[in-house]
Amino acid sequence: MKEEDEAAFDEFLAARSTSLLRTAILVCGATQHDAEDLVQHALEKVYRHWPRIRHDNPDAYARRTVVNAAISAARRRKVIQEITFSRPPETEARTPDLDLRDALVAELRKLPARMRAVLVLRYWEDMSEHATAQALGCSLGTVKSQAARGLARIRTNIKEGALV
Amino acid sequence: MKVEEALADAMAANVAEVKAPPTMGAGVRRRHRAHVIRFRTAGAALATAVLAAGVPVYLAATSGPESAGVANGTSTVRVVTKVTVPDVTNKTLAEAQAALQAVGLVGEKATGYEGVFGQEPKPGEEVETGSTVRLFLVEKLPNALGDLGDGRTFGGITLGYLPEGLVWGKWSNKWSTEKAYGGGMVYTTTFDTPGAPSGHYDIQVYVHEGKASTKVENDLERDGVEIVEFGDERAYLANVGEGGEFGQLGAQEGSEPATPTLGLKLTDDLAVEVAMSPDRAERLGTEAVAAELKKIAEGVRAAK
Numbered sequence: 184m185k186e187e188d189e190a191a192f193d194e195f196l197a198a199r200s201t202s203l204l205r206t207a208i209l210v211c212g213a214t215q216h217d218a219e220d221l222v223q224h225a226l227e228k229v230y231r232h233w234p235r236i237r238h239d240n241p242d243a244y245a246r247r248t249v250v251n252a253a254i255s256a257a258r259r260r261k262v263i264q265e266i267t268f269s270r271p272p273e274t275e276a277r278t279p280d281l282d283l284r285d286a287l288v289a290e291l292r293k294l295p296a297r298m299r300a301v302l303v304l305r306y307w308e309d310m311s312e313h314a315t316a317q318a319l320g321c322s323l324g325t326v327k328s329q330a331a332r333g334l335a336r337i338r339t340n341i342k343e344g345a346l347v
Numbered sequence: 348m349k350v351e352e353a354l355a356d357a358m359a360a361n362v363a364e365v366k367a368p369p370t371m372g373a374g375v376r377r378r379h380r381a382h383v384i385r386f387r388t389a390g391a392a393l394a395t396a397v398l399a400a401g402v403p404v405y406l407a408a409t410s411g412p413e414s415a416g417v418a419n420g421t422s423t424v425r426v427v428t429k430v431t432v433p434d435v436t437n438k439t440l441a442e443a444q445a446a447l448q449a450v451g452l453v454g455e456k457a458t459g460y461e462g463v464f465g466q467e468p469k470p471g472e473e474v475e476t477g478s479t480v481r482l483f484l485v486e487k488l489p490n491a492l493g494d495l496g497d498g499r500t501f502g503g504i505t506l507g508y509l510p511e512g513l514v515w516g517k518w519s520n521k522w523s524t525e526k527a528y529g530g531g532m533v534y535t536t537t538f539d540t541p542g543a544p545s546g547h548y549d550i551q552v553y554v555h556e557g558k559a560s561t562k563v564e565n566d567l568e569r570d571g572v573e574i575v576e577f578g579d580e581r582a583y584l585a586n587v588g589e590g591g592e593f594g595q596l597g598a599q600e601g602s603e604p605a606t607p608t609l610g611l612k613l614t615d616d617l618a619v620e621v622a623m624s625p626d627r628a629e630r631l632g633t634e635a636v637a638a639e640l641k642k643i644a645e646g647v648r649a650a651k
Binding site: 192193200201203204205208209212213214215217219221222226227230231236251255283284285287288291302303305306307309321334337340341 | 349350353354355356357358359360361362365366367368371372375376378465467468483570590601605624
């Protein structure tokens with residue numbers, strides 16, 4: 184690979200790797216350590232084809248690779264739940280807002296991996312339905328129905344008057 | 348607040364502190380070399396680092412913040428106990444709970460889960476006893492059919508052949524298909540690699556009994572599925588996705604559907620599906636996947 188390509192890849196990493204890592208954690212529900220492993224693995228694929236794809240929307244290619252890897256990882260593992268170990272509470276009571284956030288993330292983790300990926304891309308990455316469909320390699324209809332079903336499930340399971 | 352806004356907020360908060368390490372680029376390039384090398388020296392064993400699960404405990408005395416500049420001249424000393432986080436990954440939940448309690452961490456009660464597949468902080472890190480250890484858990488598997496011995500006979504069939512090295516996964520489930528097909532039952536279990544992390548399987552077998560076998564009959568008639576014949580029996584071979592969508596075998600690279608599956612109508616009253624984990628399929632390669640699924644299916648007989 185040419186030096187100029189290498190430099191461009193470094194710039195790409197500096198700009199995108201944190202965002203890709205966050206996406207991977209949200210989609211597969213893994214620890215940061217495992218997610219780093221997964222993102223590195225996916226980026227190795229990007230690096231392999233870098234001279235060819237660097238001028239052709241490498242961002243979308245990288246995200247697609249990371250999301251697909253995260254979906255497979257989540258499926259392999261049947262990620263269902265995480266629990267927390269700590270000393271009995273001596274800290275102050277948590278605000279309801281924080282509890283709601285935790286509950287939402289817990290509900291998100293219970294969804295099938297692909298449905299979760301749709302919600303992450305649509306509502307966290309704020310991608311359009313069309314862009315989400317392209318990133319996941321599925322139809323616009325699938326994105327719409329998976330997003331609607333995912334939100335409905337979360338709404339049903341969170342008994343919180345604040346949500347509509 | 349709308350659920351999508353609340354969710355976006357929760358997701359943002361969940362990963363707000365995550366930053367990619369500066370070593371990411373070096374890691375990617377190292378993997379790239381490893382990838383190239385792996386092709387040249389196929390079969391070389393990978394070195395695996397094993398973390399010791401030692402749990403030394405020590406006390407550190409530090410002055411608390413309140414000791415500085417106290418008017419009456421007394422000072423308070425706060426005792427901070429530090430512990431080394433034990434390695435509880437791939438342990439059962441009960442073992443993990445015991446190991447964490449042994450070093451002074453107290454956990455929430457949790458039931459319905461059995462295996463730990465990840466933890467944060469990582470083993471070997473030193474934390475104060477007040478800190479939090481998060482365990483990532485795999486759901487406890489049901490045991491609807493009881494002890495199946497070697498697992499080869501269940502739901503009215505016997506598996507004559509299983510790939511070498513696989514053992515019964517020690518779980519099973521069954522459910523009624525009354526709603527979907529007006530009767531019938533499905534039975535399932537898996538065969539795994541001994542010592543594989545909890546939740547990983549190699550081969551899963553489903554038996555569709557009575558009207559439940561309609562599902563396999565319908566799948567055999569799908570457009571574009573690959574049909575293989577064994578004597579009088581017909582079977583389909585496909586990659587099946589999470590939502591039950593069908594694709595061609597071997598199309599798992601980076602896109603779905605991902606689980607190679609063979610469906611077979613055994614008798615008027617019995618149909619069988621043999622599914623392979625995407626993990627195993629990736630290791631074997633498409634041709635070996637098809638060959639292995641066919642060999643397992645050929646060995647299936649109705650139990651006497």
